[in-house]
Amino acid sequence: MTKIFKHRLVLPIAALVALILVNTISRPSFVSITVRDGQLYGSVIDILRNSAPLMLVALGMTIVIATRGIDLSVGALMAVSGAVALTIIDGSGSPDSPATLGIAIAAGVTVTLIFGAWNGFLVSVLGIQPIIATLVLMLAGRGIALLITGGFITTVTSTPYKFMSQGYLLGLPFAFYVSVVAIVLVALIQRRTALGVLTESVGINPEASRLAGVRSRGIVWGAYAVSGLLAGFAGILYSSNIMAADANAAGQYIELDAILAVVLGGTSLMGGKFSIAGTVIGVFTIQTLKSTITFLGVPPAVSPLFMAMVVVIVVLVQSQRVRNGASKLWATVSSRKEAEVAR
């Protein structure tokens, strides 16, 4: 077991550690953490805080990918949940009351849960390819969000709402706790119940799973619903960070970052075995990379170029042709060495 664990996570961890090392060497301030008013500040803390929405989305994406699927609608769903929640707060007389807050969040995530279930319905019942099925909401979702906010960027002032992404609890950002709770919950549900192994079974071999009596339809359906739910919470966090529902900017490209995080974490896009820990590492890697790019003075807008390079490197490393080529090269190099030694 430990062997597999090592094998699967060794590369992702190495990538993250290398990235942190490069950062630390080039700017020692990267790892420095300052304490102000009993709250921690610093680049690392920023990474923990800012990665929360991506973390939630990537966790959902991991499960969807494990079933051989993909969910492109998560970014649009983030926009929807933010729009729903902020519109409710905006319309209420008491934006600071916990009841308003509770209703707003619950309404936001319920809507995205329903949308997620809709995606699951298209994929598992109607048998539509996941890319296409989720493309529909990717396209329409932002329109719906714009409609909810009436085409404007709804801004609100609500101290408790703001607290979710910008507040601190016991010295650490509240958003980080949200990440941790999501990670723990997803990991518990997947690993303490049989859901994880059944999901992997469906992703690895759908036909054998069907013949073994696994209810694959329900499992696939559920995966998209969970992805929608988590995207909803991510949307709440995002809108809390800017205290505005921006239907165009919310979750822009996050589906791509999430897919990348999942792949970086060692979960194959072909489905099957998945690793929650890997995804967590992948998310931190991407967030650190973004922080690095900013530090390097590159305008954040150019960062997609770096992301493109990461995507290309990752897919090339995973490509069978490159692996075969590398092992052949290695074989010739080592055989040549042997020959030299023999001589």
Next chain:
Amino acid sequence: MSAATSTRIPEGIGTRVRRFTSRRASWIPVFAALGILLALLLAGQAYFGNFLTPRVLSSLLLDNAYLLILAVGMTFVILTAGIDLSVGAVLAFTAIMGARMLSEGVPVVVVIPVMLIGGALIGLLIGVLIQFFDVQPFIASLAGMFAARGLAFLVSLSSIKVEDPAILWLQTKLFNIDGWYLSPTGVIALLVVAAGALVLQFTRFGRTIYAIGGNEQSARLMGLPVVRTKLLAYIICGTCAGLAGVVFTAYQGAGYPLNGIGTELDTIAAVVIGGTLLTGGSGFVLGSMIGVFVYGTIKTAISFLGAEQSWTRITIGALLLVFVVVQRVIVSRSSRR
């Protein structure tokens, strides 16, 4: 065809319908799209009263010329059962690159070819990743999209105004024929459609595109040049995105790195609504043109209504859904046979 039918005794309607469906089943979704387009136009006329005017209809082409060009390229890729998510970003990249070069005094006869080649190169990159490294088209074109978007911002972070008369002429010159008007960008778009349709219908390359979409394994076993054809499909799509960049620059009179966000989705939606199967092998450039017009009509109607433009995306999303579900039903029916 006419010779064969004229020698026969007049046939019953049933025979004709049956022969039509056995020959031209793949045109049915195109007619469905045409029906939707006509219904939209007539409904618009009935509701607004001033919808079916030469002016509105002409602007349908002029305002969507770039989308039409993108849709033609996308049709090639989707026919091979692939997808290209990079087109919006490539459009933005080539547009801002062209604007920057023009502002630095590079002559337009150099700039336009460079823009086209830029698009073609990104298409080639995507094709190579897919063909030689077994990367899924969706992921490979994602990398292309990221790369193009990043490059666009690398060229400039802000909008660059274009003052080159030749480029601006493409959009501002209006040929007026009895109240109908047509700009050079519209002519370019129509030429691209015609070229795309001819290539797909009358060349071995075009037919190989359909063959790959029908069944890539079979196409290979039949000895067709699968690798070359697939690469070329992505290169064509990239080149079209570059050309769309030219047209879009003329349309906007400027290059802006944030242009074309979400355009890839509009393009895919237009192609699918135009009757091209996302599973490949069935569809037509002419259908994609109708799809683009459906998109343009919805957009125009919504602005006539004075409603939120967000309704455009919602309506397109809903139409896409209907088409995808119907396609799925058709495919599962035919495979059950």
Next chain:
Amino acid sequence: MTEDTAVRPIVAMTGITIRFPGVLALDGVDFSLRPGEVHALMGENGAGKSTLIKALTGVYSIDGGSIEVDGEPRSFSTTADAQAAGISTVYQEVNLLPNLSVGENVMLGHEPRRAGRIDWRGVHAEAAEHLSNLGVTIDTRSLLSSHSIALQQLVAISRAMVTDSKVLVLDEPTSSLDRSEVEQLFGVVRDLRDRGVAIIFVSHFLDQVYEISDRITVLRNGKLVGTSAAADLPRGELVSQMLGRVVDEFENISRAADRQVDRTGTPVVSATGLGRRGVLEPADLDVFDGEVVGIAGLLGSGRTELVRLLYGADHADSGRVAVRGSTVRVATPRHAIEHRIAFSSEDRRAEGIIGDLTVAENIVLGIQARRGWLRKVGGSEKETIVSEYMAALGVRPADPSMLVKNLSGGNQQKVLLARWLATAPQLIILDEPTRGIDVGAKADIQRKVTELAADGLAVVFISSELEEVVRLAQRIVVMRDRRKIGELDAHDSSVDDVVAAIAAEAREAVA
């Protein structure tokens, strides 16, 4: 073997050897094909038929031996090369393009062109000519997918004729055709043969092989068994050659046929008129407690099809299934599992194991699927179940945390058996559980089947090895050409009786 030296073979394959990782797929096989003959290539699963064809058509490269075409040594690296040398293949699953017209499928890649553009009138005219040469008149502008598989096959043959093929490989062309369609196809094949085309015919249907073939080559386990003129090879001999007569290593497993089974009560599972159009003609099957029912028949005889319909893996369009006397609905595997019917597929890798999961996870998957995801089989419960069944079946290595894909075929089969036994079934269906596994594992599985039946479990056992069926079963269902043709009491049947039953001349096919 009397080789007619007067006719130079069009294809001469000598000493063909092909290795796959861990498997010798072809071991020094010789094969020759003369112009104007129909040459049947026969063998069970894994015999090497399709490997040999793929070596000839450029899909696989060969590790040893030589291929001569028309007297010239050749080696093809792509199918296009082979086609250029005049060798074309029509595959079972018709490798054409359903989305294009008939005419285009015939002419694709060879379209007549005028001024650089495809001359569609010419395409359809030429296609129509090629098709009419085979006696086919259809609208060449119609979509391929609007025609039956039989017609599509003729279209594929026409395509081969466009390139003037001298060798035509027909890989199981008749497996989804009805009687009259087979007649039409054979008419075309005879016509081509008379025009000098050499035809390799692969099929599992004995009647058809004898109807059309001039010579027959039999392969078994990657080796050549022999080539004979069809007229000189009795059916029984052909079946024996295909199935092989393995030296009995399993004397220690006593013959189970003599055990008495009480068949007076209600059968555990009883299927009546179970069938599906084009797949299986309606058949009956009863299985009683403690009984092993063997199903004997060649590949494609309907043996697998029958049990898949019984299990709900495929959808039956006729018949009913009763469990302990009461009729039940078995439309999906889950229904079958609810009635405690278990099924282990013949395709271990694609339909059995979940390769990337561990042995333990694979074993508890069956129980887990029944229980649902909320109640996980975990901790000590899982450990108990896994260790109990791994020990009972002797899974090696005895490491439950190993990925099941890294086990040998025999041990994978044991894991699958464990998965089903852990769900405490009342009927277990084993489709080719011993195919491609080593002798030790085979003996283990046979012994286990006998034990289980003695303990009262009902078993349906399918195998290409008739010895195995005869030894383990009390009753043998014989199938041929997608029909159940009878039942034998294993008590007084020998392998030869079963061979005779399989090979018996088909009575006149009822329309």
